[in-house]
Amino acid sequence: MNISERLPTPAPEAVVDYGHGEFRVIKPGGFVRCAVTGAPIRLDDLRYWSVEWQEAYASPEAALLRLRRAGRG
Template sequence: MNISERLPPHGPEAVVDYGPGEFRVVKPGAFVRCAVTGAPIRLDDLRYWSIEWQEAYASSEAALLRLRRAGRA
């Protein structure tokens, strides 16, 4: 089973503090939401986030879109 075949996360949304190269779970939960798409992201699958804006992204494409919308790419 690969990531795209996983079942959607069940449980509450986590609250996360995004740092350089790692994140810290402030309030436990099963997932966070992508700031661009709104898609749920399992914490085990979380790879992209912004330290400055403290938000998560479902993919590198979503992160780039966020930068473009902010006029930074």
């Protein structure tokens, strides 16, 4: 099972402020959703996000796909 296949913890979706090198939880929850795939990402597993677009990604591939769609990759 990979990170995008894990089920979120039985908690609501979190609201997160994505900063440079760290993120801050604004509204507590157990997970956020990948902006590209829609897959739930447990906060403990969150590694990829965009500060500019304030969105999370389930994998480096998802982040790269987002950049390409925006004409930056």
